[in-house]
Amino acid sequence: MCADKCSECDVVIVGSGVAGALMAKRLAHKGKSVVILEAGAKIPANINAYMNRFFRASDKAPESPYTPEPSADPAWVNAGRPTSPMIGAKSAQSYLIQKGPLAFGSTYERIGGGTALHWLGTSLRLVPNDFSMASVYKRSDDWPTGLIDWPIDYDALNSWYGEAETELGVSADVRDQAYLGIRFPDGYSYKMPGIPLSKVDAAVAAALTKFTPGDVRFLELDDPHRSWTVTSTPAARNSLPYQSRRVCAGNTNCIPICPIQAKYDPTVTLNDALDTGWLDIWYRTVAKEVVIGENGCVSRINYIRYKQDIGGPIEEGCISAKVYVLAGNAIETPRLLLMSKNGGRTAEGVANRSDLVGRNLMDHPFYVAWALMPEGSPVYPYRGPLSTGGIEDLVRDGSFRSNRAAFRIEIGNEGWNFVVGGIGGDPALTTVDLVTGRNRSEVHKLNEMLFGKKLVNRLNDLITRQIRLGFLVEQTPDRKNRVTLSEQHYDGLGLPRPAISYDLSNYTKKGIVAAKRTADLLFKKMNATSFTKEPPPGHPMAFDWPIDGKMTRIAFGGAGHLMGTYRMGSDPRNSVVNSDQRSWDHPNLFLVGSGVFPTTATANPTLTLAALVLRTAGVILHKDLG
Amino acid sequence: MGDLPPAILGQGPQGVDKEHNVPFTRRTVLTGAAAATTAATVGTVYTLLPKFAARSDPAPADFEDFIQMSAALTGIEASKLKPKVDPIDVKTEYFDWIRARSPAFGDLLAFFRSASYKERFPDSLFEAPQSTTEIGWLARSIILLWYLGAWYDPSELRNLDQQPTPKIISAKAYTQGWIWRVAQTHPMGYSEWAFGYWQDDPPPKEKFV
Numbered sequence: 001m002c003a004d005k006c007s008e009c010d011v012v013i014v015g016s017g018v019a020g021a022l023m024a025k026r027l028a029h030k031g032k033s034v035v036i037l038e039a040g041a042k043i044p045a046n047i048n049a050y051m052n053r054f055f056r057a058s059d060k061a062p063e064s065p066y067t068p069e070p071s072a073d074p075a076w077v078n079a080g081r082p083t084s085p086m087i088g089a090k091s092a093q094s095y096l097i098q099k100g101p102l103a104f105g106s107t108y109e110r111i112g113g114g115t116a117l118h119w120l121g122t123s124l125r126l127v128p129n130d131f132s133m134a135s136v137y138k139r140s141d142d143w144p145t146g147l148i149d150w151p152i153d154y155d156a157l158n159s160w161y162g163e164a165e166t167e168l169g170v171s172a173d174v175r176d177q178a179y180l181g182i183r184f185p186d187g188y189s190y191k192m193p194g195i196p197l198s199k200v201d202a203a204v205a206a207a208l209t210k211f212t213p214g215d216v217r218f219l220e221l222d223d224p225h226r227s228w229t230v231t232s233t234p235a236a237r238n239s240l241p242y243q244s245r246r247v248c249a250g251n252t253n254c255i256p257i258c259p260i261q262a263k264y265d266p267t268v269t270l271n272d273a274l275d276t277g278w279l280d281i282w283y284r285t286v287a288k289e290v291v292i293g294e295n296g297c298v299s300r301i302n303y304i305r306y307k308q309d310i311g312g313p314i315e316e317g318c319i320s321a322k323v324y325v326l327a328g329n330a331i332e333t334p335r336l337l338l339m340s341k342n343g344g345r346t347a348e349g350v351a352n353r354s355d356l357v358g359r360n361l362m363d364h365p366f367y368v369a370w371a372l373m374p375e376g377s378p379v380y381p382y383r384g385p386l387s388t389g390g391i392e393d394l395v396r397d398g399s400f401r402s403n404r405a406a407f408r409i410e411i412g413n414e415g416w417n418f419v420v421g422g423i424g425g426d427p428a429l430t431t432v433d434l435v436t437g438r439n440r441s442e443v444h445k446l447n448e449m450l451f452g453k454k455l456v457n458r459l460n461d462l463i464t465r466q467i468r469l470g471f472l473v474e475q476t477p478d479r480k481n482r483v484t485l486s487e488q489h490y491d492g493l494g495l496p497r498p499a500i501s502y503d504l505s506n507y508t509k510k511g512i513v514a515a516k517r518t519a520d521l522l523f524k525k526m527n528a529t530s531f532t533k534e535p536p537p538g539h540p541m542a543f544d545w546p547i548d549g550k551m552t553r554i555a556f557g558g559a560g561h562l563m564g565t566y567r568m569g570s571d572p573r574n575s576v577v578n579s580d581q582r583s584w585d586h587p588n589l590f591l592v593g594s595g596v597f598p599t600t601a602t603a604n605p606t607l608t609l610a611a612l613v614l615r616t617a618g619v620i621l622h623k624d625l626g
Numbered sequence: 627m628g629d630l631p632p633a634i635l636g637q638g639p640q641g642v643d644k645e646h647n648v649p650f651t652r653r654t655v656l657t658g659a660a661a662a663t664t665a666a667t668v669g670t671v672y673t674l675l676p677k678f679a680a681r682s683d684p685a686p687a688d689f690e691d692f693i694q695m696s697a698a699l700t701g702i703e704a705s706k707l708k709p710k711v712d713p714i715d716v717k718t719e720y721f722d723w724i725r726a727r728s729p730a731f732g733d734l735l736a737f738f739r740s741a742s743y744k745e746r747f748p749d750s751l752f753e754a755p756q757s758t759t760e761i762g763w764l765a766r767s768i769i770l771l772w773y774l775g776a777w778y779d780p781s782e783l784r785n786l787d788q789q790p791t792p793k794i795i796s797a798k799a800y801t802q803g804w805i806w807r808v809a810q811t812h813p814m815g816y817s818e819w820a821f822g823y824w825q826d827d828p829p830p831k832e833k834f835v
Contacts, residue, residue: 052797054815055796055798055800055801055815055816056800057794058776058791058794060814196822196824196825198824198825199824199825247821249817249818249819249821250817250819250821250822250823251812251814251815251816252811252812252814252815252817253814253815257815259815380810380811380824380827382806382809382811382812383811383824383828384823384824385824388824414814427805428774428776428792428805431773431774431805432770432774432778435766435769435773436766436778437786438786446786447786449757449766451699451700451701451752451766451769452698452699452700452701453701454701455701455769456700456702456835457701459808459809460808460809460810460831460835463805463808464809464810
């Protein structure tokens with residue numbers, strides 16, 4: 001190793017996703033020299049390179065526009081990542097080694113700009129009680145031990161939320177969002193007005209007016225008489241021109257890629273930071289070990305650089321800085337920390353005196369339900385952003401959280417696009433059914449093959465009546481849900497692949513059951529016919545639960561919201577970083593991203609992790625580099 | 627009848643006719659009700675094939691028949707499949723693609739052209755027994771190509787238990803798929819509409835197809 005010849009800069013950041021990008025921008029604008037080590041490929045000069053890959057992909061999955069090839073063998077890929085076809089696959093074919101008992105169903109990207117290239121853009125704030133679950137809702141001894149308070153509260157983040165909303169460019173209306181204790185500084189307004197609701201949202205809203213307190217008794221809401229509403233979801237998606245980017249044209253493609261960059265992605269921030277001249281991004285550079293010096297501080301990061309997605313040549317090097325920021329995600333960051341054994345001096349990994357690195361892995365288990373509106377009542381899906389409206393104000397918080405997980409409801413504008421499996425989802429799947437006499441969609445008669453005008457009319461009738469609801473359920477932290485290093489499976493660089501142990505607590509399962517019952521109720525009030533399938537026995541992401549005396553098998557998916565594996569806290573014995581996201585063990589090491597979340601709450605995590613990163617950038621500038 | 631040219635019956639592997647749940651072979655096809663009519667026209671059909679297969683450039687007549695046949699199969703008017711101003715020209719890409727991959731393409735065009743079938747086309751094609759021959763499955767591949775911009779190999783379609791492995795033949799083929807217009811929308815990732823359009827009902831179906 002070239003220990004004496006390490007490159008030098010003020011701050012090294014590992015990862016160029018939304019957290020790394022925002023950190024780099026804040027530091028570079030203050031004239032600090034910053035190097036980002038990015039494991040994946042460079043952002044193409046023209047987004048159409050990605051669009052072309054997306055258009056040509058037969059499987060329009062979140063990863064389909066991006067490199068490396070989603071179906072490539074993870075043993076050969078230099079910087080691999082989990083992809084949709086790998087969910088439920090055997091270990092050898094899966095980047096993540098699934099150790100069960102349930103499968104972990106979320107994926108991510110390792111590429112310039114990170115997973116937020118394919119994010120939806122949802123930018124909800126947490127509600128104040130999300131920061132103090134134990135002190136507000138712990139009522140009895142069977143309270144899940146992992147459900148703890150955060151070391152900071154809503155008010156400490158309020159102004160940082162505002163800054164994050166400015167950086168990401170969030171469209172929303174304050175009056176819609178001031179619920180469940182969410183408060184804004186006087187005179188605050190979002191950067192752009194809220195995104196208009198869709199016809200699907202309107203159909204859901206109409207059904208909600210038919211809810212009676214008796215209908216929703218099972219939810220144990222604090223005020224069952226309050227009326228239910230659909231609100232425009234705050235989104236980092238332009239409703240006005242912003243940051244030299246266009247207004248949303250409703251491409252219905254936020255995931256996997258917005259073709260006109262009306263949705264924020266980290267390349268916006270990275271380009272801004274690069275323009276300062278103080279940022280350098282080293283692509284295809286995988287951090288391999290965080291090296292700890294004699295004084296307990298990080299002294300350098302050793303890395304491997306590679307030239308192609310698969311195969312050699314590779315070269316090794318190191319980089320030194322005053323401050324180190326790990327901004328991978330809640331799987332890759334603990335993987336790096338656990339790989340960093342320093343010749344045995346940190347045999348259990350760097351920053352891991354608490355033994356919590358990699359533990360408490362969480363997601364938002366995603367309960368998805370789909371249905372057909374009644375004949376003659378089209379809702380015209382496949383139009384507008386993937387989701388424009390949701391139901392939040394009643395269901396995200398309440399005293400029911402003493403007993404079960406909360407959730408938020410996301411209304412889909414993409415019909416059955418990702419809920420019916422195989423051959424590219426819908427509308428392709430239903431089209432193939434009708435033309436060839438299959439019935440994988442379950443809306444068609446086996447062996448009946450349509451053509452001509454009859455095909456046009458039947459397809460129009462079916463596709464325009466599709467609806468999809470998604471429920472993002474809070475997941476409790478559990479020490480046994482963890483990321484470790486595989487001892488059998490390696491990536492193309494010879495580094496151990498992440499192994500995942502994952503399960504759901506009864507508290508979380510009860511939240512998923514409440515979500516399912518809410519979906520059933522909503523479909524009933526819409527006079528819609530549910531086509532949500534009960535998963536087969538042995539499904540890797542399902543569990544059995546009695547509903548009204550009948551054992552029911554319920555499936556859930558991953559939301560792509562990786563959280564918890566290097567959590568923040570106020571006690572070094574019970575957390576990995578403090579509220580500044582600084583390692584308790586190594587004073588010049590910061591771990592950022594949603595891995596610091598002690599609990600998941602119900603909001604998509606990006607806005608909160610962005611607010612935390614901006615806050616930490618201020619700490620670094622004033623305390624460490626000031 | 628036993629001398630029917632193999633071309634019109636399809637030369638693919640023997641399969642199972644799911645509709646009738648019997649193995650389908652040349653012989654079972656021949657016993658179908660329409661076999662007699664088929665036989666009456668095959669002379670013309672057969673003589674067309676070698677010429678068709680030998681050509682490297684599409685003849686205007688073949689191409690025009692392809693458009694007319696596609697309109698009947700898809701339910702979308704020929705004037706929309708072949709608009710007067712058409713710089714994208716996905717139709718030629720489709721024609722060339724099919725010609726390069728399916729030996730039965732000429733047979734299908736010949737079937738479409740033959741006097742006794744043309745009037746009732748495509749019902750005449752999709753009635754047993756032709757429905758489950760090679761040209762029947764090719765016709766369905768052609769429908770899916772126009773709708774989805776993807777090639778579903780006819781040999782995969784005929785086995786209903788098999789999950790097809792489609793190939794999107796080009797970026798522009800995906801964006802020109804008719805399914806999106808049939809659903810009164812735009813291709814996902816290729817909206818040419820303006821902010822907020824999703825608040826309102828789309829224009830009526832007739833404006834799209």
